Amino acid sequence: MTLHPGELKLRRLRVGELEGIEARELEGHLEHCSHCRTRIKSLEQEQAQFEREISFDRFSAGVERAAKSVKPRPARWFIPAMGMAAAVLVAIVARPVIQSQSMQSGTRVKGGASVTLRIGGTASSSQRVASPQALEPLIAGERVRIGYQAGAHRYLVAISIDERRMVTELYGQSGSSLEVSPGDDTRYLPESLEFTGTGLERVIVVLSDEPLETARVKQAAEAAFDTAKGDLRQLTKLDVPGEQFHRLLLKP
């Protein structure tokens, strides 16, 4: 192995992240090592090249645009003192009660896939399942947790779109679908979500055989929104492969 410091260590030194003995040792090394001085210089050139290529204003606007699609910070799922007992109750009650509205696309029909939106989170309201057929009003402070039966599917992505055409990625993994285990048992996605703002919000879960890029699903949602002329009640299935499950929520 080389005696030269690793690249990441040099990067950290350059941005001032190293302190104390570690920084002094590395700076001492640089005094005597032209090779590493050249490496540091190339890192500085990399930053300079970046700044020439992308201005701060462009960077800032792009990050702000991307930040709008960062999923809302999940709130903890509200299961009061009888947490475990309630969780067991969910598992027993949910399956026979829930008949999900499924919008299938493609030629293959998968059996056993479904999605459940459980609503709860305030002391004054009991937990319930969002209706697949009707508008589901939310009370202030209520949170939503998404459950699914993947059936034979292996990937899941969940988004929501509001009346302002803003699409939010609820569940995905770094720009793509979340990998899930096929099966007929109901599983719940981690944490719960509190939808901010007022008005309608349509939650869309797509179960698929191949991973989908979140950006593609978002674009499909925006296209469907435009086709529906901004009426979330009229929004039809998205033009993406897989099986879709829609729920329409009314925020307080």
Add this chain to the structure above:
Amino acid sequence: MIEGGRSFDRRAALHELYSKYGGSVYGRCHYLLKDRSRAEDAMQDVFAKAMSSYSDFRAEASPLTWLMKIATHHCLNVLRGERSWRKAFEGIQQAKAEAHHGPHVLEIREVVRNLLSRFDLETQAAAIHYHVDEMTLEEVAALLKRSVPTVRKRLQHFAKESGQEWK
């Protein structure tokens, strides 16, 4: 959606990210995605994540290491979701041949990049942090929250499959 307050100068925070970390993160995204436009999109996503929990980000022992980890993971997932992924790696054998026998020796980082599609996500991340970031086994293990033997095993697997001698 995004944290903010009177004491939080969002523009100043963005400028700090831009001037300190922009080149490193953009470089990582471009290295993996091989496309400036897509690299810029990916970089924006990474910094948006940092901004969405800025106080936590700043509290990281090494914000740069965190950003490089997130950028690597994000880009590997982007690549994983692409149908063109396999096609993009049709030149693997050629790359290997050039790296070991050909007149134009490729840098190790390019060999690593060209071989990634053969491995699972965690092995990909371990190989990049080890070979490209030149982190130690221990550092990679800590970053990926895995044991040193686990990371060593993954890197040995990567080396064996890619025809490298384990060092």
